[in-house]
Amino acid sequence: MEYEPILPLKTIVFQVLFLLVAIAIEAGILRQRLRLGFQTSVQYATVINLAAVVAGWITFLVLEPLSPMEVKAQIMSYLLFNRLLVNGWTTELGAILFAIALVSFFGTFLIKAKGLEYFLRIDKSWALLKKQPKKKLTRGDIYAKARGGGVEDSQTTFDFTDTVIQANAASFSAILLLMLLRFAIQGWSA
Amino acid sequence: MQDIFQDLNAQLRQLLVPKDIFAWQTLLLLSLFSLFIAGALDTVEGASQLAISLLTNLSWIFFTAAVWWGLSEAKSLKVADFHIGPWITGAVLCLFLFRPWLSEFRLRWAISSWPIISTGVMALPHYLNWELEFKPPKDAVKKTLIMTLLVNLLLSSWISFHFRIQDWVRSYPSLLVRSLDESDFVVDFVIDRQQPSQGVALLEGMIREIEKDLDNQPWYQTERWLYTRQIELESALKETLRSLEAPDEQVLLQVEAPAPTQSDQSYLLSLKAIWSGPMARNGAFDLEKICKISPVDAPRAVPTEADEPQPLTRLTEVDCGEDPAEERFRARSL
Numbered sequence: 001m002e003y004e005p006i007l008p009l010k011t012i013v014f015q016v017l018f019l020l021v022a023i024a025i026e027a028g029i030l031r032q033r034l035r036l037g038f039q040t041s042v043q044y045a046t047v048i049n050l051a052a053v054v055a056g057w058i059t060f061l062v063l064e065p066l067s068p069m070e071v072k073a074q075i076m077s078y079l080l081f082n083r084l085l086v087n088g089w090t091t092e093l094g095a096i097l098f099a100i101a102l103v104s105f106f107g108t109f110l111i112k113a114k115g116l117e118y119f120l121r122i123d124k125s126w127a128l129l130k131k132q133p134k135k136k137l138t139r140g141d142i143y144a145k146a147r148g149g150g151v152e153d154s155q156t157t158f159d160f161t162d163t164v165i166q167a168n169a170a171s172f173s174a175i176l177l178l179m180l181l182r183f184a185i186q187g188w189s190a
Numbered sequence: 191m192q193d194i195f196q197d198l199n200a201q202l203r204q205l206l207v208p209k210d211i212f213a214w215q216t217l218l219l220l221s222l223f224s225l226f227i228a229g230a231l232d233t234v235e236g237a238s239q240l241a242i243s244l245l246t247n248l249s250w251i252f253f254t255a256a257v258w259w260g261l262s263e264a265k266s267l268k269v270a271d272f273h274i275g276p277w278i279t280g281a282v283l284c285l286f287l288f289r290p291w292l293s294e295f296r297l298r299w300a301i302s303s304w305p306i307i308s309t310g311v312m313a314l315p316h317y318l319n320w321e322l323e324f325k326p327p328k329d330a331v332k333k334t335l336i337m338t339l340l341v342n343l344l345l346s347s348w349i350s351f352h353f354r355i356q357d358w359v360r361s362y363p364s365l366l367v368r369s370l371d372e373s374d375f376v377v378d379f380v381i382d383r384q385q386p387s388q389g390v391a392l393l394e395g396m397i398r399e400i401e402k403d404l405d406n407q408p409w410y411q412t413e414r415w416l417y418t419r420q421i422e423l424e425s426a427l428k429e430t431l432r433s434l435e436a437p438d439e440q441v442l443l444q445v446e447a448p449a450p451t452q453s454d455q456s457y458l459l460s461l462k463a464i465w466s467g468p469m470a471r472n473g474a475f476d477l478e479k480i481c482k483i484s485p486v487d488a489p490r491a492v493p494t495e496a497d498e499p500q501p502l503t504r505l506t507e508v509d510c511g512e513d514p515a516e517e518r519f520r521a522r523s524l
Contacts, residue, residue, distance in 0.1 A: 006379070010375055050341065080373050081373060082375075
């Protein structure tokens with residue numbers, strides 16, 4: 001069998017580039033919010049981003065052959081010609097793309113949160129994170145404490161989740177910005 | 191010259207002859223021995239195939255184990271501070287497991303799963319001790335293993351993606367009528383590609399079927415054929431698709447035949463292949479062939495008197511021109 005001289009080299013370059021951007025940004029946020037060491041935060045950011053990217057690839061590689069011809073034609077058009085086929089699809093297309101963006105954002109968030117928790121547990125930092133000094137107690141917290149409930153626990157989980165979602169949002173926004181910038185420059189030069 | 195040979199011989203001996211019974215060289219020799227016996231058995235008439243394949247497999251297993259063992263002792267085999275031994279062992283293991291030279295499908299699986307299998311080779315010693323009992327790896331090791339696994343999964347994904355693209359251009363070859371220079375995902379190393387789409391072969395095949403149906407047939411039959419052309423063309427299309435390289439493409443390349451126009455006594459039948467799949471710059475293309483189907487009068491083969499004119503019969507002549515169809519490019523209508 002002969003192969004066409006077509007290689008996904010641009011995919012690899014862009015993926016590495018975007019991964020580096022995402023890792024840099026997320027490591028910064030993890031370091032600041034979870035008070036981790038410099039090296040540790042870079043390591044964690046690398047692992048959670050790699051996990052998210054791999055999950056994305058597996059989803060794509062599994063779903064693409066299962067998708068109907070219309071969707072497949074759209075995928076091929078996007079990947080090979082950098083545009084979507086637009087006849088008759090315009091109204092649905094926006095909604096579908098929005099849904100995909102939403103699913104991928106929360107999907108990556110879930111993977112990153114679970115991955116980070118796993119790595120923190122390996123390093124035995126998860127328990128330390130829970131003992132972190134809290135912010136000022138609110139009235140509700142004091143009541144809850146008086147009732148004997150564990151406010152502390154939910155507070156840290158909230159902080160942790162908040163950090164991960166913030167890191168994810170920041171890296172998504174940065175990559176989106178880079179892509180928009182690229183389109184702008186392309187439109188400019190064309 | 192003699193000296194060099196002797197020196198080489200001595201060095202090879204030092205490398206390959208085991209210093210201890212319990213060494214990787216023993217396994218290598220065992221592997222060669224099994225291979226030799228398998229080869230010898232193969233020449234003997236009536237030797238059992240089972241024994242031969244058993245011995246060849248054993249030889250492979252010994253060889254893989256020898257490579258594994260030998261490389262795990264070679265501590266200096268590093269690329270950027272990273273041991274690459276497992277990836278070589280993984281390659282040998284993939285050769286053994288998939289036999290990639292047998293078919294393209296096997297080759298594809300062997301290459302795609304090479305990174306993952308190599309990670310397995312790297313991880314295994316951390317999970318088993320020398321008595322082959324399970325032991326949980328240390329936490330620091332666990333982190334390195336997860337990181338390595340993820341990187342290798344990413345590599346495997348890239349390789350699979352490459353093969354997926356190759357599948358696309360093979361199933362839908364008309365994607366490649368022009369270069370893929372607009373893509374942000376792939377690099378097309380053919381600059382300014384100008385290859386004919388499969389529509390050319392499709393129309394040629396259709397015309398051959400039509401000629402087979404109509405040429406030299408009585409004219410009244412041809413007129414009936416033209417009247418029921420949708421059914422006839424459908425079966426012609428089905429026949430043609432069987433001989434095409436990539437019949438799957440027909441979902442993106444539709445054939446249309448509008449009602450034939452009449453001029454004088456003959457009919458003009460136009461066949462159109464329309465590409466509705468993706469194309470560069472959101473364009474589209476179609477191909478067209480026009481066949482002239484005309485009646486000709488031919489003498490009928492019946493016995494006649496000498497001075498009587500030969501009775502005539504109307505037969506059909508199909509003329510579709512010699513030039514192959516060409517792609518007509520246009521902007522896609524929204």
